[in-house]
Amino acid sequence: MPMKPSDVEVLIELFEASDWQEMHLEYQGEELFLSKSADAAGLQTGTVAIGASPALPTHASASLDTPGGALTPSPRGTIDPDRTGWEPLKAANLGTFYRAPNPEAPPYVREGSAVTPDSEVCLIEVMKLFTTIRAGLSGTVREIVARDGEMVEYGAVLMWIEPNA
Amino acid sequence: MAVSRLFVANRGEIALRVIRTAKRLGIETVLGVSAADKDGLPAQMADRAVVLGPAPAKDSYLDVNLILHAALATGCDGLHPGYGFLSEKPDLSRRCAEEGLTFIGPRPETIETMGDKLSAIAVARAAGVKTVPGTDDLPDARAAAEAAEDLGYPVVIKASAGGGGKGMFLARSPDGLETAFIEATREAEAAFGDGRLYIERFVERARHVEVQVIGDGEGNVVHFGDRDCSVQRRYQKLIEEAPVTAMPAALREALWHSAVTLCAHARYRGAGTVEFLYDVTREDFYFIEVNSRIQVEHPVTEEITGHDLIEHQISAASGGGIAVAQDALTFTGHAIEARINAEDPEAGFRPAPGRLTAWHPPAGPGIRLDSHMRPGDLVPPFYDSMVGKLIVRGESREAAIEAMLRAIGDFRIDGIATTLPLAARIIAHPDFRSNDITTRWLEDRLLPPADVA
Incomplete structure (x- = not known):
């Protein structure tokens, strides 16, 4: 029985929670290589690099990359743009998504905004506790998927950012 | 307040169990899951499932804020905590009340009192219920x-x-x-x-007996009879049955009466279990504790009473009172439950998570399976190892034993080790058949010494 995307997610979570630096798994002809270092040699193909590096302290688990973004359904009634090369910014837990620090303020970012890893891009609220979410990488905000004031689930794509070349 | 949309703050078989009753009652359900459970059967059965957080329970099922936020954001007006996780945390009950959610369980003060062993014993004594006889400090x-x-x-x-x-x-x-x-x-x-x-x-030969109650919070309490859960390993129950057959009838009536008196005194609301130690040698029983939640073994009571305890829980919590009079409750036949834990009894009960390559449960009259597993499902390593409960009902204890042995024999599970073969060994044992067991029996008599080191 081949590994399913959900199996890979479970393995990634286990790995992330561990104090291991690298994991290399071969199972029925498939290979999985996980590393907490961006410099890891990795495999020739099929490398899954997970973003638990020190540069992403605020939402390490949100930057897990699952194949095809399967955790989040596409927004209703829209045609997906070509997101090749874009990075999803995902919710680290369930909460309410806010684009601005308060209702009167302008949004943190708009589509087209340039961001650095420390740029504040949105808020996630859980029972009146607000967490500021940062971009985690340098690039340009290409698409804001989550809607202001709506609940997002863990793993939901909040926005897509195109990293600087 | 009647509940119209229920948030289920649990996972596995009990989440599914609650969803089934809610559906039958026409109550919508929203299930909060971790990422590890988002494709599971409970998530599929609920009207809506929302992913709270990643797999570790502390980031999902044990996070009160996440659960409350999810319940409110999805428009729920009630919350069922299941068992384990947050079910006996007074904080959840209190904060549900503050947020206007009907908590399907006791009031926070009750959970607090019953959660502390000494205060629970004080309540029992105040209600005139017997605890293990003993003295205060002795001078010499x-x-x-x-x-x-x-x-x-x-x-x-x-x-x-x-x-x-x-x-x-x-x-x-x-x-x-x-x-x-x-x-x-x-x-x-x-x-x-x-x-x-x-x-x-000192109770040398003890059995674990307990009484199921439902209270309306106003001091009215109905009992749903007793259960015997003496087959235990390290205080974990493995086999449960109803009714208790190892106690004289008059003593059982005294047992029910004690449980009702205690819970009436505490103005208990919702489902609860009053646990007692039965001293086999002295033919006497002593209060141990109250579990202020629905319990894993509630199905054996449902099987012999024909009552849905989750429905009673919801009714009692939402101000609907107790929907049945004590006189109208009857007990028919005998029910046995075997817990199916993904553990390897041959290897010191080591947890055995993995993928179910085969899962073919037995079926037929008198057989009930409470489980959330499907063939091909993964048993995740993050949570309790229980993957289900096999429950059988028979006309008598002997008939139930035979039915359980047949049911276990017909149950095919591949891919993971489970405790079912051990359950069959226990139930087939002459000591179990003759009902000559105590809470020490499994560890002292049946399991090889190496297993209980």
Whole structure:
């Protein structure tokens, strides 16, 4: 029985929670290589690099990359743009998504905004506790998927950012 | 307040169990899951499932804020905590009330009182319910000897400042008592800097018996009979049955009465279980604790009463009172439950998570399976190892035993090790058949010594 995307997610979570630096798994002809270092040699193909590096302290688990973004359904009634090369910014837990620090303020970012890893891009609220979410990488905000004031689930794509070349 | 949309704050078989009753009652359900459970059967059965957080329970099922936020954001007006996780955290009950959510469980004060062993015992004593007979601090060995005569041997000497077995000495006769008392004083002084001692009756042959109750919160309490859960390993129940058949009828009635009196005194609301130690030798029972939640073993009670306890829970919590009068409750036949844990009894009960390559449950009259598993499902390593409960009902205990052995024989599970083969060994054992077991039986008699090291 081949590994399913959900199996890979479970393995990634286990790995992330561990104090291991690298994991290399071969199972029925498939290979999985996980590393907490961006410099890891990795495999020739099929490398899954997970973003638990020190540069992403605020939402390490949100930057897990699952194949095809399967955790989040596409927004209703829209045609997906070509997101090749874009990075999803995902919710680290369930909460309410806010684009601005308060209702009167302008949004943190708009589509087209340039961001650095420390740029504040949105808020996630859980029972009146607000967490500021940062971009985690340098690039340009290409698409804001989550809607202001709506609940997002863990793993939901909040926005897509195109990293600087 | 009647509940129209229920948030289920749990996982696995109990989440599914709650969803099934809610559906039957026309209540919508929203299930909060972790990422590890988002493709599971409970998530599929709920009207809506929302992913709270990643797999670790502390980031999902145990996060009160996440759960409340999810319940409110999805428009729920009630919350069912299941068992385990947050079910006996007074904080969840309190905050549900603050947010206007109907908590399907007792009031926060009740959970708090029952959650603390000493305060629960104080409630029992105030209600006139018997606890393990014992003394206060004793001045000397002579006083201990007098008290032991009153209590009856064997007795156990315990350090007032102690715990965890330290400073505990068993005395079987007056001869042994004086030496034991001096020894115990010395050890208590050495271990705790406090030599005070008290003595308690020692229950050598104990059975675990319990009474299921539902209270309306106004002091009205109905009991749904008793259960026997004496087959345990390290205080974990493995086999449960209803009704209790190892106690004289008059004593069972006294047991029910004690449970009802205690819960009426506490103005208990919702489903609860009052646990007792049954002293087989002395034919006497003592209160241990109240579990202020629905319990894993509730199906055996449902099977012999024909009542849906989750429905009663929802009714009691939402102000609907108790939907059945005590006189209208009858007990028919005998039910046995075997817990199916993904553990390997051949390897020290090591957890055995993995993928179910085969899962073919038995079916037929009198067989019930409470489980959330499907063939091909993954048993995740993050949570409790229980993957389901097999419940059978028969006309008599003997018939139920035979039915359970057939059901286990027909159950095919591949891919993971489970405790079902052990359950069959237990139930087929002459001691179990003759009902001559105690809470120590499984560890002392059936399991090889290496397993219980």
